[in-house]
Amino acid sequence: MSTQTGPALDTPARGQAFVPGPKGLPLLGNLPRFAKNPLAFFELLRGHGDMVRWRFGRNRCVFLADPDRIGELLTETEGTFDQPSLGVAFRAVMGNGIIVARGRDWRRKRSLVQPSVRPRQVKSYAATMAAAAVELADSWSDGQRVDIKREMAALTQKIAVRTIFGVDSPADSEAMGRAMDVAQLEIGKEFAGIGALLPDWVPTPGRARIRKAAAVIDAEVGRVVARHRDGESERPDLLSRLLTAVDESGTRLSDEEIRDETVTLYIGGHETTSSTLVWAWYLLSRNPRVRAALTEELDGVLGDREPGFDDYARLPYAQTVVKETLRLYPTIWLITGVAKEGARLGGLPVPEGTRVWTSQWATHRDARWFPEPEEFRPERWDEEKGEEIAEYAWFPFGGGPRVCIGTRFAMVEAVLILAVLARRFDLDVDPGEIGPVPSLTLQPDRDVLATLRAR
Numbered sequence: 001m002s003t004q005t006g007p008a009l010d011t012p013a014r015g016q017a018f019v020p021g022p023k024g025l026p027l028l029g030n031l032p033r034f035a036k037n038p039l040a041f042f043e044l045l046r047g048h049g050d051m052v053r054w055r056f057g058r059n060r061c062v063f064l065a066d067p068d069r070i071g072e073l074l075t076e077t078e079g080t081f082d083q084p085s086l087g088v089a090f091r092a093v094m095g096n097g098i099i100v101a102r103g104r105d106w107r108r109k110r111s112l113v114q115p116s117v118r119p120r121q122v123k124s125y126a127a128t129m130a131a132a133a134v135e136l137a138d139s140w141s142d143g144q145r146v147d148i149k150r151e152m153a154a155l156t157q158k159i160a161v162r163t164i165f166g167v168d169s170p171a172d173s174e175a176m177g178r179a180m181d182v183a184q185l186e187i188g189k190e191f192a193g194i195g196a197l198l199p200d201w202v203p204t205p206g207r208a209r210i211r212k213a214a215a216v217i218d219a220e221v222g223r224v225v226a227r228h229r230d231g232e233s234e235r236p237d238l239l240s241r242l243l244t245a246v247d248e249s250g251t252r253l254s255d256e257e258i259r260d261e262t263v264t265l266y267i268g269g270h271e272t273t274s275s276t277l278v279w280a281w282y283l284l285s286r287n288p289r290v291r292a293a294l295t296e297e298l299d300g301v302l303g304d305r306e307p308g309f310d311d312y313a314r315l316p317y318a319q320t321v322v323k324e325t326l327r328l329y330p331t332i333w334l335i336t337g338v339a340k341e342g343a344r345l346g347g348l349p350v351p352e353g354t355r356v357w358t359s360q361w362a363t364h365r366d367a368r369w370f371p372e373p374e375e376f377r378p379e380r381w382d383e384e385k386g387e388e389i390a391e392y393a394w395f396p397f398g399g400g401p402r403v404c405i406g407t408r409f410a411m412v413e414a415v416l417i418l419a420v421l422a423r424r425f426d427l428d429v430d431p432g433e434i435g436p437v438p439s440l441t442l443q444p445d446r447d448v449l450a451t452l453r454a455r
Contacts, residue, residue: 018062018348021045021054029055038438039333042362051345056355062345064358067369067392069345073337073356074392074400078106080344081337083402084355088200088207089190090440092214093183094267095260098405106402112245112253113261114405116238122408124236125163126309129413132158133420134306140425142454148427149448152277153177153270159413160270164262165224166237179216180271186210188439221262225255238265267440268406272331273413275441278448279329280321280418283376285429285450290378291422294321295455298423307419312412315419320378320386322414326396328376330360331441335398360396361442369393426453 022044024030034041034056042063045052050066064070073081083102086094094100098109115121136155140146157177186206198204228239242261246252253261284291297317307315336357339350350356365373369390370380380387397404404410421427427450435445 019049021052042359046362061355067390071392089187089210097260097264116241133417144452152274156270156274164238179213182213184440280325320381324378327364330396333361
């Protein structure tokens with residue numbers, strides 16, 4: 001990031017104004033406070049106003065808390081706002097995949113990747129999702145003690161490798177899982193720490209660890225890609241579709257691009273859903289009324305059978321449980337953009353190069369948009385009786401042209417897994433509060449242990 005100069009961000013218009021945030025330190029700005037607790041810092045900024053000036057190091061930033069302004073940022077990305085550089089650790093893992101790419105390169109990659117996760121394709125993956133969940137349920141027993149983080153991670157990893165790679169595991173799924181754990185941790189550390197201000201060439205222990213983890217990920221993905229290239233030409237998995245996809249000029253994705261998009265899909269189908277499910281079990285365990293309403297729907301719709309894709313639409317309450325979980329514990333907790341020339345927010349000019357931030361965590365817990373925001377209340381999402389929720393007050397998958405292409409996949413996966421497991425078991429999570437840790441995704445700060453109660 002570079003230090004910005006330009007017009008002040010404090011000219012009121014349309015009843016809006018950029019307001020000053022907390023005073024920072026020389027050179028470091030608000031970085032120390034942000035690094036200590038990013039989620040609390042965003043809530044602090046929200047308390048200052050809806051468009052708040054602050055500094056990340058010496059760099060000029062704006063934080064958005066109002067859904068209308070958030071919508072402007074999201075819908076204008078690729079227009080008057082650009083993707084920022086997300087750090088050495090993030091790039092080492094994600095490469096230049098669809099999340100990172102910009103402009104024409106992003107549009108090309110999106111056109112090649114999106115067909116793999118369209119509704120028709122997601123329907124074909126639903127049976128795999130449900131079957132893997134049934135295998136896990138069959139392995140559980142009444143009274144058994146489980147680590148939910150470990151169980152959900154193993155389950156969603158199995159689903160990810162079956163749907164993406166078409167096999168039961170990558171060359172070494174345990175090595176892949178360990179590397180992904182290191183990646184999550186180091187990306188979070190670098191993003192919220194002094195590493196975010198260091199030039200790319202500066203060596204640090206964290207950067208050494210992330211490069212080692214990325215090398216493991218590269219090797220495992222490379223082995224599976226090689227097997228696909230040497231195998232059958234017609235396969236139903238995501239990787240095979242990526243290998244055969246061609247753009248308007250008839251060009252296919254390169255080996256490096258295949259690697260980047262495969263890792264992106266793997267993280268989207270594994271890490272994010274796993275985290276969402278852990279938080280869902282935690283919330284259900286602490287809200288018996290919601291758990292009872294969920295199991296009543298499952299009993300009424302499914303009876304003694306396992307769910308399939310068509311049941312997704314028949315399980316509206318299960319969908320609201322997932323939506324409310326994503327409100328309280330959004331897997332992706334931060335979105336940023338960089339102002340281009342001519343950028344505006346609320347009708348006001350934003351100097352080119354200004355870093356614009358918004359946080360799902362802070363907006364989803366704002367009482368103006370969600371009454372009693374700390375309450376786990378899936379009914380607020382009921383289409384007929386629920387609350388009127390402003391557009392972009394809830395944006396766990398982003399929005400605008402760069403909305404997550406795996407949204408449908410993630411929602412169907414989470415609902416079907418909940419349906420399979422909650423129909424058979426109640427999960428009683430051990431007492432005690434569990435806090436969120438903002439890394440690559442929003443993770444619990446400790447193991448989530450539970451006792452299984454067969455229904």
